[in-house]
Amino acid sequence: MEIRGPLELPARREDIELQTSDGLTLVGELARPETTEPVATLVTLHPLPTAGGFMDSHIIRKAAARLPALADLAVLRFNTRGTTSPRGTSDGAFDGGAAERFDVAAAMDLVRERGLPRPWLLGWSFGTELALKYGREHDIEGIILLSPPLHRATEAEVAAWSDADAEVVILVPELDDYLRPAEARDRFVAIPHANLIAVEGGKHLWVGESQTRRVLTEIVAAVNPSALPLATHWPVV
Secondary structure (H helix, E strand, C coil): CECCCCCCCCCEEEEEEEECCCCCEEEEEEEECCCCCCCEEEEEECCCHHHCCCCCCHHHHHHHHHHHHHHCEEEEEECCCCCEECCEECCCCCCCCCCHHHHHHHHHHHHHHHCCCCEEEEEECHHHHHHHHHHHHCCCCEEEEECCCCCCCCHHHHHHHHHCCCEEEEEEECCCCCCCHHHHHHHCCCCCCCEEEEECCCCCCCCCHHHHHHHHHHHHHHHCHHHCCCCCECCCC
């Protein structure tokens, strides 16, 4: 069968709770390969909750649904404070990206506790701001930024990645609503090792199967390139 839309491929899926240092419980899910150990880990940071972003925002949900099976990745997704999804509602209230620092830290605590390998922060829109602002506080291999608006991350916070050992991969849609490739190159020029990928025809929300596949392919190209090309069909048993 063709891999598309909401199709969920086999994986070990576990509802998890994250405990923040300021006393909140965040709800989420950890998906791992069904029969092997993961070769790397994606810690996902969802779009703006006040605009409908949550752990089930479609690119993040499809990463969790497909990449454990297709690319041997562990995928951790969770609702930041005050955010609701079918999994439940995380404690607290949206704080505009400030107290969400503790949410990122709680996710990384779980990564360490579980011994999950080679963690990457995967942020989408608002989630890219959290990755840029707080990712350097943690032991990660890199950050992957999908549709970064750069509304909250300051010039200094961006420039701080210039001497970081972590990789920086940036996917900028050609037709983004907030930051398009030419401006993005100017805004990220302070990070000489950044890999900025302009996606022709791409839009901020990455709607459609072709855009989904492009995004997931670029994620895997950064994290586990040996898994490419990603399969487009799955055997029916």
